[in-house]
Amino acid sequence: MSLKLIAASAIAITAVASAASARDQVQVAGSSTVLPYASIVAEAFGENFDFPTPVVESGGSSAGLKRFCEGLGENTIDIANASRAIREKEIKACAEAGVTDIVEVRFGYDGIVFASDINGNSFEFTPVDWYKALTAQHFVDGALVENTLTTWDQVNPAFAAQEIQAFIPGTKHGTREVFEEKVILQGCEDGGYFDAMVASGMDEDTAEETCMSIRTDGRSVDIDGDYTETLARIDADSNGIGVFGLAFYENNTDKLQVATMNGVVPTVEAIATGEYPVSRPLYFYIKEAHIGVIPGLKEYASFFVSDDIAGGEGPLAAYGLVADPELAETQGVVDAAGN
Amino acid sequence: MSDATPQAPRKSSSLLSVDTQTQKRNSAENRFKNYGLIAVMAGLLALVILLTSILNNGLSSFQQSFVTIEVELPEAKLDKSGTRDLTVMSKVTTFGYAPLLTAAMQAVIEENGVEIEGLTKKEIGGFVSKDSAAQLRDFVLANPEVVGTTQSFTFLANGRIDGYYKGRVTAASAELDKNVSPAQLQLADALLDAGVLTNGFNTGFFTKGDASGQRPEAAGLGVAILGSLYMMIVVLCLALPIGVAASIYLEEFAAKNRFTDLIEVNIANLAAVPSIVFGILGLAIFINFAGLPQSAPIVGGLVLTLMTLPTIIIATRASLKSVPPSIRQAALGIGASKMQSVFHHVLPLAAPGILTGTIIGLAQALGETAPLLLIGMVAFVKEFPGAPPEGFFDPASALPVQVFNWTQRSDPAFVERASGAIIVLLVFLILMNAIAVLLRRRFERRW
Numbered sequence: 001m002s003l004k005l006i007a008a009s010a011i012a013i014t015a016v017a018s019a020a021s022a023r024d025q026v027q028v029a030g031s032s033t034v035l036p037y038a039s040i041v042a043e044a045f046g047e048n049f050d051f052p053t054p055v056v057e058s059g060g061s062s063a064g065l066k067r068f069c070e071g072l073g074e075n076t077i078d079i080a081n082a083s084r085a086i087r088e089k090e091i092k093a094c095a096e097a098g099v100t101d102i103v104e105v106r107f108g109y110d111g112i113v114f115a116s117d118i119n120g121n122s123f124e125f126t127p128v129d130w131y132k133a134l135t136a137q138h139f140v141d142g143a144l145v146e147n148t149l150t151t152w153d154q155v156n157p158a159f160a161a162q163e164i165q166a167f168i169p170g171t172k173h174g175t176r177e178v179f180e181e182k183v184i185l186q187g188c189e190d191g192g193y194f195d196a197m198v199a200s201g202m203d204e205d206t207a208e209e210t211c212m213s214i215r216t217d218g219r220s221v222d223i224d225g226d227y228t229e230t231l232a233r234i235d236a237d238s239n240g241i242g243v244f245g246l247a248f249y250e251n252n253t254d255k256l257q258v259a260t261m262n263g264v265v266p267t268v269e270a271i272a273t274g275e276y277p278v279s280r281p282l283y284f285y286i287k288e289a290h291i292g293v294i295p296g297l298k299e300y301a302s303f304f305v306s307d308d309i310a311g312g313e314g315p316l317a318a319y320g321l322v323a324d325p326e327l328a329e330t331q332g333v334v335d336a337a338g339n
Numbered sequence: 340m341s342d343a344t345p346q347a348p349r350k351s352s353s354l355l356s357v358d359t360q361t362q363k364r365n366s367a368e369n370r371f372k373n374y375g376l377i378a379v380m381a382g383l384l385a386l387v388i389l390l391t392s393i394l395n396n397g398l399s400s401f402q403q404s405f406v407t408i409e410v411e412l413p414e415a416k417l418d419k420s421g422t423r424d425l426t427v428m429s430k431v432t433t434f435g436y437a438p439l440l441t442a443a444m445q446a447v448i449e450e451n452g453v454e455i456e457g458l459t460k461k462e463i464g465g466f467v468s469k470d471s472a473a474q475l476r477d478f479v480l481a482n483p484e485v486v487g488t489t490q491s492f493t494f495l496a497n498g499r500i501d502g503y504y505k506g507r508v509t510a511a512s513a514e515l516d517k518n519v520s521p522a523q524l525q526l527a528d529a530l531l532d533a534g535v536l537t538n539g540f541n542t543g544f545f546t547k548g549d550a551s552g553q554r555p556e557a558a559g560l561g562v563a564i565l566g567s568l569y570m571m572i573v574v575l576c577l578a579l580p581i582g583v584a585a586s587i588y589l590e591e592f593a594a595k596n597r598f599t600d601l602i603e604v605n606i607a608n609l610a611a612v613p614s615i616v617f618g619i620l621g622l623a624i625f626i627n628f629a630g631l632p633q634s635a636p637i638v639g640g641l642v643l644t645l646m647t648l649p650t651i652i653i654a655t656r657a658s659l660k661s662v663p664p665s666i667r668q669a670a671l672g673i674g675a676s677k678m679q680s681v682f683h684h685v686l687p688l689a690a691p692g693i694l695t696g697t698i699i700g701l702a703q704a705l706g707e708t709a710p711l712l713l714i715g716m717v718a719f720v721k722e723f724p725g726a727p728p729e730g731f732f733d734p735a736s737a738l739p740v741q742v743f744n745w746t747q748r749s750d751p752a753f754v755e756r757a758s759g760a761i762i763v764l765l766v767f768l769i770l771m772n773a774i775a776v777l778l779r780r781r782f783e784r785r786w
Contacts, residue, residue, distance in 0.1 A: 023632055025722070025734065029715070036749065039551040039719040046721055047473040048432045055634050055734040057718040058747075075630050118515065226747045251552075251749040254512040308434050315469070319553055 023074045026054035026300050030064025030081030031174060032226060033110055033245055034282055037316050038081055041304045044315065049303070051296030056081075061174045065285070069094035072289050078297050080285045083110065083174035101288035103337040105301065105330055107310050109322035111246035111271040112178055112278045115256040117238040121152075121160040123259040127277070129156050131187025133164050134220050136213040139193045142200050147215050167233050167242040168214070170224035178280045179243055180212045183261075186277070188212075231255065246271065247320025271322040279322065291338030301334045393765075397758025399505040403541035403556065404496035406467050406530070410443040412479060414487045423483040433472040436479075440464060440471055440494075448526070451533040458522040466523060468495035470550065470557035495543070496536060498556040498752040500527050504538055507751060544759060548721040549736065549744070555752035558745070560760055562720050566636050566735030567705060567767075569724065573640025573731065574647055574704050579697055581644075582651030583686075589652075590659040591681050610649035617646045618710030626714060633715035634734035636724065642714060643704040650703060654696020658689040691782035698775040702768050708739040716740055738764045 028038055035058040046053025057064075061082040068080035069090060086104065094102060114125060133155045137144040152159035169175040188194045188211035197207040214220050223230045223242075230242040231252060241259070246266055249256055258266055261278060270276040284304070291298045303309060305327060310316050312323045324330060357365070416435065420427050441464035448463065471494040478492070479485060495501070499519035502508040504527075513521045530536040547559025593599045621642035625631045631638050662685045670680035711717055717740050724733035736744075738760060745757035 027633060027715075027734075029718075032747070035719070036552040039549075040553055042719060043551045043554075043721055044433065047476065048429075050429075053721040055715075055718050055720050057634070057715055059712075059717075070627075073630075075626055075632060077633075227749060228747055248749040250517055252751065253518075254508075254516040308432070315553060 024295055025052040026079065026294055026297050027057075027077045028054055028079040028081060028284075029057040029059060029067055029077045030079075030284070031061040031083040031282070032058040033061075033083040033174065034081035034284065036247065036319065037108075037282070037321055038284070038304075040315055040319060041300070041309055044309065045296075045300050045303050049296065049299060051299060054296070054300055060172055062172075065090050066093075068285060068287065069097055069099055071097040072099060072287065074294075076287075078287055078290045078294050079301070082283045082285065083280065084177065085281070085283060086285060099287055099289070103286040103288055103301075103333065105284050105286065105305060105334055106281050106324060107284065107305050107321075107327075107330060108282055108316065108324045109271055109279045110282050111266050111268075111276060111320075111322060112175060112182075112280070113244050113246050113249050113266045114241055114259040114261070115234075115244050115249050116241045116259065117234055118255055118257045120238050120257070121162050122257060123152070123159060123241070124263060125259050125261050126190070127183050127187030127261070128191040129159075129187070130183045131185075131191060131193070131211070132156075134166055134168075134184065134214050135188070135211065136215045137210060139197050139200075139210070142196075144210065147217075150219070163239045164219045165237060165239045165241065166220045167223050167230045167240055168220055169243055170222040172224060174280075175243065175245070176222075178278065180214075182278045182280075184214070185211050245320070246322070250320045268317060268320070268322050272325065281324075282321070286334075286337060288338055298334075298338055301337070302331070305330050305334050393758050393761050395758075396755055397760075397762045399507075400544060400755045400759025400762075401541050402505070402538055403543065404501040404504055404527075405493050405537050405539060406444075406496050406535060407491065407493045407537065408443045408447045408467075408535065409489050409491050410439055410475065411446075411489045412439065412486050417479060417486050418483070423486065425480060425483065428483060428486075429480060431476070433476050436472040436475045437464065439475065440467055447530075447535055451529070451535065453526065453529040453533070455522050455525045455529070457520075458526060462520055462523050463526075466497055466500060466526065468497055468556045469554045470495055495554075495556045496527070497523075498554065498750065500524070500536075501556050502752055502755075503527055505755070507755070544756075545763075548723060549719055549741065550721070551719070552748050552750055552753075555748070555750045555756060558753070558756055560738065560741060560763060562723055563736040563738045563741035563760070564763070565724060565730075566639070566716070566720075566740075567738045569636035569727065569731055569735060570640040570643055570737060571701055571705060572727070573637060574644050574701060575697070577641070577644040578647045578651050578700065582648050582697075583655055583693060585648075586652050586655035586659060587681060587686070590656050591677070591685070606649050606652055610653060613709070614646055614707055615709040615713070617642050618713035620645065621710060622713045632732050632734075634718050634720065635732050636716075636735045636737075637731040638714045639711055639716050639735075639737060640731070642710045643707060646707065646710065647700040647704045650700035651693075651697055654699070655689070655693045658692025658696070659685060661692065662688045688784065691778050691784075695775045695779050698771050698778070702771040702775075705767060705771070706739050706764065708737075708743055711737060711740055717743060719744070738767070 035056060038056045042054040042056050045051070061084055064080040065082060065086060067077050070076050086102070091102070094100070114123070116123065132138070133149060133152065135147055138147055149155055149164060151161045151163055153161040155164070168179060185208060194207055194211055197210060198204060202210070221233070223233065227244050227248040230244060234240040234242050249258055261276060264270050264276045266276045271279045286297070286301055307327070308314055310321070310323060310327060317323050414421060416439065417431055418428050441460060444463045444466055474494065475492065499508050499516070500523065503524050508516070508519060508524070510521050510524055513519045513524055527536055543557070544559050545564065546561045547557060548562040550558040589599060589602065621638060625638045625641055626633060666684050666688065667680050670684050671677070675683065708717070716737055718734070718736065720734050720736045724730040724735040742757050742760045742764065745753040745760065
């Protein structure tokens with residue numbers, strides 16, 4: 001009977017569906033890092049154009065790109081937000097579903113910062129410190145030994161004797177990938193541990209993997225939720241040091257203090273010049289076949305990358321986005337799309 | 340009992356002194372009562388803690404700071420052509436309107452003789468919500484004749500200024516905060532004295548749509564309330580007739596055999612299926628197969644219908660069962676057909692129970708988020724859906740989804756909004772459950 005019910009309702013739906021009108025608003029999904037920026041743009045777009053406000057979903061870069069690659073048509077999304085570049089595998093999946101023309105738009109950079117409780121100790125980190133504190137196994141005298149460091153002064157005598165307690169993004173986040181590559185692996189290489197491993201006869205891939213494996217004894221906690229969860233963890237444990245996006249930190253400067261990396265304070269300017277090392281580009285991907293079919297799609301994309309919005313003085317920069325110095329080039333890419 | 344069994348000599352007992360066995364039984368009973376009381380207290384304590392924390396965080400979201408200022412609307416800026424042609428005038432974006440607000444704020448500061456050291460132009464402009472420029476533009480485009488005049492407007496104050504009057508922002512935290520300065524707080528106090536800044540009831544919380552992370556003060560529940568309402572309408576219109584029809588058939592007409600047993604087990608099973616499963620089903624059937632739009636209340640309603648159906652069927656069958664067979668037999672005995680006996684006698688008597696079950700099912704559906712995740716309703720939706728029936732196909736949000744969304748935003752003002760949304764959701768749930776209890780009390784008959 002339950003099956004019959006489902007079948008009956010499905011038939012009813014199909015009958016109604018044919019009566020449903022064409023979609024007239026842009027549908028966006030993807031990275032939760034890009035979501036606040038995309039919603040600011042969507043809001044301003046709805047205010048200033050005659051098109052309806054686009055609907056923006058989050059759910060992560062990978063989930064967004066997966067839905068993007070489901071195919072063409074009104075009940076698929078038009079734009080995928082991503083905090084990393086699209087992968088070869090995803091392009092292939094897209095092509096198989098008929099999504100062949102994808103326009104990649106890089107609209108700015110996002111800084112990744114290390115912040116702790118405002119009343120706690122201050123830190124001046126280098127990637128090597130983070131590698132030493134969080135890697136699963138240290139490479140000492142040609143052998144791998146378990147990481148047993150428990151306080152920050154054991155990592156670097158310059159630091160206070162504070163318990164090591166890190167809150168890092170979980171593996172489903174794009175941020176985790178950047179953290180591993182630009183901080184942990186970088187620290188492993190800077191400290192000469194990587195070379196030592198290779199010299200001892202380990203092949204490069206294994207050495208890289210060993211470098212990037214994070215300890216699992218509770219000193220480092222994966223946060224699968226959002227930055228609000230990381231903030232709540234630090235509120236509860238003042239020893240905690242969390243990984244945040246720059247924009248999130250900028251909105252909570254009364255609760256958090258930020259650590260420097262290689263002596264550079266993370267600011268929009270320092271990230272733009274590349275002085276602050278831990279940053280990554282943010283993208284959105286447009287389905288070219290939908291341009292001209294979904295009203296407002298191209299206008300939304302051009303509005304997103306316009307100087308008024310994504311430029312250094314725009315609302316996105318005010319929120320914490322690092323403007324792309326090559327924005328003019330991006331604008332050209334968007335303008336050429338769908339012609 | 341036979342006489343042969345030797346009886347143990349009973350201890351002499353008196354009515355005045357309690358023997359040990361009775362004492363034991365009495366203390367066991369007392370202990371049990373205390374355990375029960377402790378269990379109830381633990382439940383109540385959890386409820387009290389939950390409610391106080393939500394009320395503490397959320398009640399302030401029903402209050403809001405407003406700024407009332409006179410804004411000059413110069414023709415040179417808003418309509419260079421001077422023709423009042425809307426297509427030309429709409430070329431001026433909200434970025435073009437923002438300087439007018441800054442100028443108006445500066446004027447009002449001078450007018451009231453407020454002097455604050457270190458107050459920059461940017462801080463003056465940032466005193467009102469970023470939503471104001473859009474409000475101004477909408478007003479001008481709706482009434483082009485006002486260009487060239489000066490009009491009085493009531494704008495929302497910036498979220499941090501608003502937070503100052505709710506205790507979330509203090510002079511000390513403003514010192515460290517990049518988004519507000521102590522000078523702005525001084526300005527707020529001065530404008531409050533001058534009567535420019537007022538604190539009042541936040542009607543916008545119920546009438547506005549969602550807002551982006553930069554303007555928490557403008558975020559409202561309007562779209563979410565409407566979206567939830569639409570979904571409940573869909574659920575009610577589909578789940579009630581289907582559920583009642585299925586129950587009547589199963590209870591009154593179907594033969595009791597292995598097949599109906601199997602259905603019964605399946606319905607009970609469906610009631611316990613995690614709600615996210617219905618979301619997966621909804622995505623596969625309603626969106627990918629039937630081609631319904633994403634983020635639409637119709638799909639949400641359909642998914643929640645599937646989720647609510649077992650609840651309604653189980654409740655309806657229980658209340659049909661509780662109607663005594665004598666009523667059916669009496670109806671059949673005076674010549675009514677089976678259908679007549681069901682529709683004229685059994686169903687009306689079971690109706691209060693059915694309605695109670697339906698309302699409880701609806702309340703359950705109202706608070707559900709998980710299945711909506713997969714059908715695209717957990718999204719930033721600013722625009723209101725249209726009037727039904729087309730509105731069922733427009734994107735909308737839902738109350739629990741709005742709570743989920745707001746708790747993820749970086750601005751601390753959204754914590755307050757989220758708690759406020761929880762209060763609204765709780766009020767709706769309490770209302771629905773109260774109606775269910777009332778119906779049961781008034782109409783339920785016991786045999």
